Amino acid sequence: MAELLYRLGKFAARRVWTVIATWIVVLLVAGVGFAIGFKGLATSFDIPGTASSQVTDELAEKLPDFSGAAGTVVFSTEDGSALSADQQAAISAMVADAGDLPDVATVNDPFATERERADRAQQIEDGRAQIDDGRSQLEAGQAQLDAAQADVTAGQAQLDAARTQAEAAGAPEEQLAALDAQQAQLEAGQAQLDAQQAQIDSSTGELETQSATLEQGAELLDLAKGIRLVSEDGSTALVNIGFTEPRLELSPASKKAVVEHFTAEPIDGIEVAFSTEIAQGVPQILGVGEAIGVVIAGVVLLVMLGSIIAAALPLLTAIVGVAIGVLGVLAFSGVVQMASVTPVLGVMLGLAVGIDYSLFIINRHRKQLLQGLDVDESIGLANGTAGNAVVFAGTTVIVALLALNVTGIPFLGLMGTAGAVCVAVAVLIAISLTPALLSMVGERVLGRRARARIVRADAAPASAPAEPTRASRRERSVLRTKPIRPMSTLRSVLTIVVAIAALLVVAIPALSMRVGLPDGGSEPVESASYRAFTITEDAFGAGANSTILVTADLPSGLSDEDVVAQQLEIARSISDLDDVVAVAPIAVSDDGELAAFQVVPADGPNSVSTETLVRSLRELEPAGVDGPLGVAGQAAINIDISEGLTSILPIYLTVVVGLSLLIMIVVFRSLLVPVIATGGFILSLFATYGALVAVFQWGWFADLLGIHATGPILNFLPIILIGILFGLAMDYQLFLASGMREAYVHGSEARLAVAQGFRAGRSVVLAAGLIMIAVFGGFIFSESTIIRSLGFGLAFGILVDAFVVRMLLMPAIMHVLGRSAWWVPKWLDRILPNVDVEGAALERRHALHP
Structure with a gap:
């Protein structure tokens, strides 16, 4: 090569x-x-085969209107006053025209929805009043019927007494015939009373059925009262957009079309903002x-x-x-x-x-x-x-x-x-x-x-017989250089202890690392996504930004009444969970076997409580439901992605560490040097994780870096850092340790070879590390939270690995180990290929060429 x-x-x-x-x-x-x-x-990001993606696939088959991407357009008054009638009309007109936008499936009018909610509530109140009136009428009719029944019963008793007396006195047939006629009249009257009683009983049953149905609707409406599209003070309205395409397949052009449609004709006194699902574009x-x-x-x-x-x-x-x-x-x-x-x-x-x-x-x-x-x-x-x-x-x-x-x-x-x-x-x-x-x-x-x-x-002196050779020039250069001496053993031990202790201390926050994806609150303050997130949270509560979509498999063959009853049972079970603000049934498939619910949690999408709620929902099996509930929505998707990435992290780290050991063994023909290199990489990696948690999750020095919101660490960042930092760490290891090995192979004492190799490679590693820190550090001030955390992780990782691990810890450990650092079994030494990374053989072949 x-x-x-x-x-x-x-x-x-x-x-x-x-x-x-x-x-x-x-x-x-x-x-x-x-x-x-x-x-x-x-x-957006996704992992195939997750629980949320399986729910989405089922929705695509049975409830396609709810399987696509969804986003929110937020309208709010600039002065905090209630939306006027003209402003509401202008917003409704925009909504009416938005249905023809590309890839848009549904657009809701918040004011029409709230009117429907109010009408439904009024219908329930009117229905209750009508049922109460019906009950009163039936009770009055029952009282009249009971009185008539009492009269008939009394007449029957009198007639029975008269017949007994007549028969005892041997009354003629004419008199008994008259009594029979009276008996027939009483029986006819009783039949009429029985018919009226049956009618009253039937009406009472129907009334109770209506009352039960009405109360089911009332309870469902009450469970969903926390789901609003117009704020209580009337200053903010949410327009929900449903798309035909899944979020990963939704084109930027379709999102842009929505933004342009709702901003083409500004409404006086109204601020328009868009949720991350619509406004988030490709970062700069x-x-x-x-x-x-x-x-x-x-x-x-x-x-x-x-x-x-x-x-x-x-x-x-x-x-x-x-x-x-x-x-x-x-x-x-x-x-x-x-x-x-x-x-x-x-x-x-x-x-x-x-x-x-x-x-x-x-x-x-x-x-x-x-x-x-x-x-x-x-x-x-x-x-x-x-x-x-x-x-x-x-x-x-x-x-x-x-x-x-x-x-x-x-x-x-x-x-x-x-x-x-x-x-x-x-x-x-x-x-x-x-x-x-x-x-x-x-x-x-x-x-x-x-x-x-x-x-x-x-320029050779006049008396010189020949031009100095390259070797002689190198010798004179060495003579002019300050003699290289190995560091003291005490200094090496202190360096090892201090460096490892410092790295472990910095890594402590990593023990509390949470991973996720940034939400709208992490976007730049001036962005539409951030405004939409904060306005929605202030007007409707934090959970309005983290709506959860829940599905339930219903038994086949249920009647319409049974479906409603089953929806109520499921909604009750969901509502009983902690941190549920509201739950509402939103759809049932045509075959009646899949029901979908909207659930609003108490907190935002990246909160611990929302994560716990998603897990609780997936474990919930309400009565009458075939199996546990399915959970989708952005919060559930983020949790699934984070869990998938976290589960694969140990496997990937094992692959990288194993790769590191193999490469280093081949390059340095040593067993301990690879262990030192790999151990140092792991220390610097976890120190980087700790710094990320301290800054981006705990908020340390957040103001200094322009970070206005803290939250979970970007879920794929731990893995991507392993891949990148491993490669770069091996670069620095190569440029330092190869010089040490070269000096050792050429006869220098082991500890002196460490100092010589370090002297030879320190300047280039120092410059390379500073350059990488500068380049990666520039991305810390990006407007995108994803890019900012990636830039910080790489910059800090290089800082720790290059200057603490490679230039302090590694030489100190090599000094303490001495000759044993280069030990390798003879059988392994014979089979290892000779990898001349620095091209020493080439240099020797061309050493005589000036």
Whole structure:
């Protein structure tokens, strides 16, 4: 590999414009591909096969109107007064015209809905009054009937007495016939009374049935009284939009159409805001903060390299690499569904590693020029040595990112793949375009004073028999350098104790980590989503922003009355749970076997109580229901995604740690060095988790970073940090530990080799770490909470891993271990391949070439 890269570097140095033209063509192809293939990005996340997705699939089959995405348009008066009749009419007119918008299935008129609610309540009151009147009439009729029955009973008694007396006296047949006639009249009267009694009983039964039905409706209305679309003070109204497409498939154009429709004709005195499901778009990839981060990286390059030209080259190659990588990835957005954060991750990684990888080669080239090598030979040698390390370092990052596909989570695997593509482009740019640009600028990659030193070093004294060789120049350079001594053992032990203790303390908050997805309250204060979230919470309560959709499987063959009774039973069971503000049945499938309910919790979508409620609902089995309830809605979806990601985290961490051990064993031919490297990575990772929790969940230093709302940690952030930080940590481990091994193999005592290797690699690791922190840190001030937390996690992770773990903890442990750090069983040493990461063999082969 080193020899191949050496030849590639020399080819690029000789064919400068060919290489540059090739990359320009690649950039144009990526741009054309983007123009043709870019079809938008998804602003939502999902994991197939979760409980909520299964409920959504069932809804799509039996209640399709409730299976699509949903969002809310919030209208509120600017002065807090009640909406006037004209304002209400204007809003209703907008609602009436919104049904024809693309992908819109349903739009509710809040005022019509509230009128229907009021009418229903009035109907119940009127019905109760009518039933009371009916009962009174029936009671009066019953009293009259009872009196008539008493008269008939008394007449029967008299007639019976008269017949007994007549028969005892031997009355003639005529007299008995008269008594029979009276008996017939009494029986006819009794029959009439029995008929009237049956009619009264029937009317009473019907009245009680009506009363029971009415009371069921009243109870359902009472259970749903916390669900409102117009606030109690009349100042705010909610327009619910139901879409035909699921949230992951809903196009940005359809969302934009809704926004444009409801803002096209402003209503005087009315503020319009949109929930996150409608207003959230693709976050801005680059902003002021990101630009400042790049500027800081440029300053670090200028300080380290001492030349504007040299400092500009890594920035130029990184920007070209980012453009190619991100445009190329986005060109496939029409083929695969990409999350909105995917290109942002590509930009982050592309800029950071692009600058660093180019810096490694440029720094090596500059040192070789100062040692007297000609430009082309130095470019080839730098590409074969530092470039070889770049390829290896980039490969570790790429493998770690591609390993995200083993999680089985599509959007996460795609993010890792996109990031890996951008890193791969950065590597290819570094080993091809960087050598071409170095050839173009020649010795101007050094400052004037440095170029003057080259001349002085190459100018031999008149009496010198020959020009000094490279080896002799290196020896004189070493003599002028302060002697390197190993650190003291006491200092090493203290460093180990303090560093590990500090990392563990910083990691403590990670024990209380909660994960989720940002809600509207986390959006920028000036955004429509934030306004909609806060206005809704103030006017209707926190739970109005976290409505839960619940489904129940009903037994087949139920009558309409039985369905209503079953709905009431389910609603009662749901209402009895803690933190339920309101519950309302909203639909029943045509076959009568699936019922849907709307549930409003007490708190917001990211609260602990809402999470607990979702779990309680899924465990609930009301009487008469076939199996437990199904739960969907944004809050349930977020919980399912978070649980899925949390469950896969240990598996992915195991894969990465195992990969780390294998790679390090091959590279360093040691067993303990990989353990040190991997253990340090785990410490820095959990310290990063702790810092994330402290800032974004607990709110420490939130004001300083411009974070106005705290909440759970972004649910896919812990996993994505493992992949990225692992790759970058191995980069720093490589540049420091490989120098230590090289010194040890060439005869230095183990503890001295640690100091020598650290001295050789510390400047490049220091610069690389500062550059990455600057680039990632620029994204902390993004308007998107997702990007902000990702930038903070990466910046803090690099800060801890590069400066605490790699530059303090790792050398201290290596010193304490001494020679045992490089121990490896002989049988393993024989079968391990010889991986010359730094290209030492190549350097030896070309050492005599000036």
